[in-house]
Amino acid sequence: xxxxxxLSKADRLHVWWRSTFIQGSWxxxxxxxxxxxxxxxxxxxKLYKTKEDRAAALKRHLEFFNTHPYLASPxxxxxxxxxxxxxxxxx
Amino acid sequence: xxxxxxxxxxxxxxxxLAGMEGILDEFHFHQPIIACTLIGLVTGNLIxxxxxxxxxxxxxxxxxxxxxxxAPDAALAxxxxxxxxxxxxxxxxxxxxxxxxxxxxxxxxxxxTTVVRTLATGVVHLMDRAAEEGSFAKVDMWQIVAIIMQGxxxxxxxxxxxxxxxxxVSDLLxxxxxxxxxxxxxxxxxxxxxxxxxxxxxxxxxxxxxxxxIGFVMATVKDLTLIGLxxxxxxxxxIYLTLSKMGGSSNSGNGSGNNNTGDxxxxxxxxx
Numbered sequence: 219x220x221x222x223x224x225l226s227k228a229d230r231l232h233v234w235w236r237s238t239f240i241q242g243s244w245x246x247x248x249x250x251x252x253x254x255x256x257x258x259x260x261x262x263x264k265l266y267k268t269k270e271d272r273a274a275a276l277k278r279h280l281e282f283f284n285t286h287p288y289l290a291s292p293x294x295x296x297x298x299x300x301x302x303x304x305x306x307x308x309x
Numbered sequence: 310x311x312x313x314x315x316x317x318x319x320x321x322x323x324x325x326l327a328g329m330e331g332i333l334d335e336f337h338f339h340q341p342i343i344a345c346t347l348i349g350l351v352t353g354n355l356i357x358x359x360x361x362x363x364x365x366x367x368x369x370x371x372x373x374x375x376x377x378x379x380a381p382d383a384a385l386a387x388x389x390x391x392x393x394x395x396x397x398x399x400x401x402x403x404x405x406x407x408x409x410x411x412x413x414x415x416x417x418x419x420x421x422t423t424v425v426r427t428l429a430t431g432v433v434h435l436m437d438r439a440a441e442e443g444s445f446a447k448v449d450m451w452q453i454v455a456i457i458m459q460g461x462x463x464x465x466x467x468x469x470x471x472x473x474x475x476x477x478v479s480d481l482l483x484x485x486x487x488x489x490x491x492x493x494x495x496x497x498x499x500x501x502x503x504x505x506x507x508x509x510x511x512x513x514x515x516x517x518x519x520x521x522x523i524g525f526v527m528a529t530v531k532d533l534t535l536i537g538l539x540x541x542x543x544x545x546x547x548i549y550l551t552l553s554k555m556g557g558s559s560n561s562g563n564g565s566g567n568n569n570t571g572d573x574x575x576x577x578x579x580x581x
Contacts, residue, residue, distance in 0.1 A: 238335040243436070243455035245429035252433045256452035259445050273443035280433070280440055287334045 232260040249284035319351035328463030331384035341365035341387035348391035382418025386411040409493030
C-alpha cells in the first residue's frame, strides 16, 4: 500500500477543465474517445510512469465512449476514483 | 457597411469560438442569442443583431446534438446571418431577410459538421498511433487540432462572406424579391413553432401544462413588460412551492401528495 498514489485537487481541477473539451474530437468511429483520453491525461500522467504503462493506459482510454457532455463529468469523476486502485493491480 | 481590419479579426475570432462551441456544447457561444450579440458588439450593430439573435434562438431552441445525430448548425446560421445583416447595412429592417438566409445556412452547416466529424475519425487514428508510443503530448496535440478544426468550420465561411464584401452582399439582399423573403419569413415562423414543440415534448408533464397555458396567454398581453412577466413567474413559482409543501394532507387524500408527478426520473431522485 506504500506506493498508493492519490490525485491532488489540482489534478482533479485539471481533468475538469479538460473535460469541457470532451466533444472536441467527436468522430463517427468511437465518438468521444479522444476527448475522454484527453480529459484523463493529467491523472494518467501521475499514475503511470513507464512508457509501456502509459501506452497501455492511453490505449485503454481510447476505447468507445459517448455520453452527453454534461453527464460526462460524473462518469469521469467515478473513473478518476477507480484509477488508483487499478494502478496497484495493474498488469 | 464596411468593416475595418480590427473588426474583421474580431468577427473571425467570434466565429471561431462559435464553431468550437457548436461541437463542445459547454460554453454556449454557438447559441444564436450569444453569437449574434457578440458579432453585433464587435461590429457596432448591437441592436439589430440582438433582435436577430433572439428570433433565431426561438427557432434553435429545440436543436440539440443527441447521440450520433447532428442538429442543424446554429453556429453557422447565427454567425453568417449576423455578418450578412451587418454587411447589408439595413439595420433592423434587414432582420427578416437575415433570418430567411439563416435557415438554409443551418442545413448547409449540418453538412460541414458531418465532414469535420468524419475528418476527426482520422485524427483519432493518429491519436491511436500516439498512444502506441505512450506520448501524452501528441494525444493532447491531436485533440487541440480537432477542436481547431471545428472552430475553422465556422471561421472559414465567415471569412469568405467578409471577403465577398459589403457591396456585393447588400446587392444580393436587394436582389431577393419580396415574395421570397416574405415566404421564408412565414416559413421561419413555422419553424419557431416546431422548435418550441420539441422543447415542450421534452419537458411537458401533467404538472407543468397549466404553467405553459398561463405563459402563452400572458405573452399575448402586449402591455406587460418583461419585468412584469418575470414577477408573475416568480410569484407563481413561490405559490407552487408553498402549495406543494402543504399538499398531501388536504387535497389528494391518498397521503403521498408529491409523488404523482408523472416524471419518473424526478421520482427516482426523490426516493434515492
